Amino acid sequence: MALKEKVVQGALCICKYGATPDKLKVLTQQKYYLNDYKGNSKLAATNKDIGTTFEKNTFGLCKMQPTPGGYKPCQTTVTEWSGYYEKEKYDPPGGYILLEDSKATCPIGGKDCISIIKSGQIGEPTKKNLQNTDSELQAHINPIVDMKNYDFVEGNKSIF
Template structure:
């Protein structure tokens, strides 16, 4: 699993035979959250999240279903996931956590036709991140913020000097 992100609700997925991405919904559990400060948005996705588990349940026109006027609309249905992390299991639903390189199977598109584009995880810096930050490195990356004195100074101090 070295340095692979776990997948959460809100992950962006795409089918090899579709034209538009769709957003993953976690419907199998409501207990386990990842990378979510409030603990109310980023449910952990597992290999048990199958069926119609996307917000729109479509990836646009399906290139596997041609018609005389174009293509039939996709009806995204996940029958199974592959590439999940078998050393981390959430119970219920007795599901293994999905990783950024996990893939889903659709009965029309075939095995592993749905891939994860973005895992849904978002970095949320905390006070501890500022305390542990390398101030010299940060001064090169973001010269407008003095990380060492970030908590000590009033950012609007120059406005009150009048």
């Protein structure tokens, strides 16, 4: 199994019957944070995050609800998640962590109609990341900075 990213608050999701993405909101817990340097914004999403758990609770117009003039607006409601990681459970809420390929079910769109575009995780380099970097690789990515001779003095305010 290839490594998959865990899903956090702010993950970008889309419905295959909608046109506009929406961001996932974690409403079931306020305790577990992932990939968040300060631990205050990236709550871990679990399969217990159901109901109206998106910022706007809409994916635009719903192609499953045609009207004579077009389509009705989507009113997103998640009834269940599939594809979550059953080896990692968070209490509360007693839910398993969602992965980047997890899918959600909507009562109108059907099983697994909502997918995750981006997990919501963002790389936040720290001083330790810079110290552990491969200097040869960094020379190719950023030829301006010579990591071999970079000064990692504790009081260096230019790093962080």
